[in-house]
Amino acid sequence: MVDASNAPASEASDAPAVQSMNMIQALNSALHVKMAEDPNVLSFGEDTGYFGGVFRVTDQLQQKHGITRSFDAPINESGIIGAAVGMAAYGLRPVVEVQFADYIYPGYDQIVSEAAKMRYRSGGQFSSPLVVRTPYGGGIFGGQTHSQSPESLFTHIAGLKVVVPSNPYDAKGLLTAAIEDDDPVIFFEPKRLYNGPFDGWHQKPVSPWKAQPEAQVPTGKYVVPIGEAKVVREGSDVTILCYGTMVWVSLAGAEHAGIDAEVIDLRTLVPLDIATIEASVKKTGRCVIVHEAPKTSGYGAELSALVQERCFYHLEGPIARVAGWDTPYPHAFEWEYFVGPQRVADALKSVMTGGAR
DSSP: OOOGGGGGGGGGGGGGGGGEOHHHHHHHHHHHHHHOTTTEEEEEETHHHHHHHSSSSTTHHHHHHHHHTTTEOOOHHHHHHHHHHHHHHOOOOEEEEEEGGGGOOOGHHIIIIITTHHHHTTTTTTOOEEEEEEEOOOSSSOGGGGGOOOTTTHHTTTTOOEEESSHHHHHHHHHHHHOOSSSSSEEEEEGGGGGGOOOOOSSSSSSOGSSSSSEEEEESSSOOOOOOEEEEEOSEEEEEEEEHHHHHHHHHHHHHHHOOOOEEOOOOEEOOOOOHHHHHHHHHHHEEEEEEESSSHHHHHHHHHHHHHHHHGGGGGOOOOEESSSOOOOSTHHHHHHOOHHHHHHHHHHHHHHHHO
């Protein structure tokens, strides 16, 4: 993982101060920094104003930047996103929060038909520089209406960018880049990682973020470029493609299997850093794809097709997908639903022996 103190030039901070942060604090810091820098940046959503959001990501924004730039919205996702589209066309840079990714569907038409099409349908006269932030995935025993992973529904829509961070350092830098982007960005925040990392085996974080180099976050502005994946574990036997929470599960699975796996954190699903993927798979000759969403028509299907198209003659075994089950998200059996290190380890061993999944 990247240590902020040794960040590459493209991710360098303008400020020397570094502080231990969890993902909530890092995202909050990004919002404060950008709102202080640019008066056109504003934040709104359900309970995101005075209260600071149910997960506290927008904490103190209203108190510091004023009620006209950080405010509450009605329980109306279509209205929230529709208003953001109009503000963006006018020249503002709204950052809206959909309280849970499961609630985003009423606003889907505004995202697909308006935000994603704004630049093209206006012949370049207008753009849609907005960010839709939303917590996604399981980890809080929220059941099927608070735990879904709908990222593939947005990766299919031309005109959208889709970002999924896996740690505080990337979260702040990627959110900064998303706010500065002139096109709409869907920013998925893995709620299971909000308060700290875990070893993939446990339901709760096993250590504070401060114990991880990825938690050393510059307090000032820096940018992690959209469209660049990151090799978080180098290896020579098999490539694991993953993002969000599954980065940590994949790392645990590779260690458990005892296989020299190269783990790639995609960070951005659209645009996808296919060059990094291609270089890794051509080196290892094998590929395992891990995501939390259901397997059928999940983002892993697109990744599998791309790897097959570009690396077919380098593959030494079948591509494996390890994903959520094709069932409604369970409440009482959430942990059994999750992709865990054991399933990742089993897939790695199978691929290494040429077995099909």
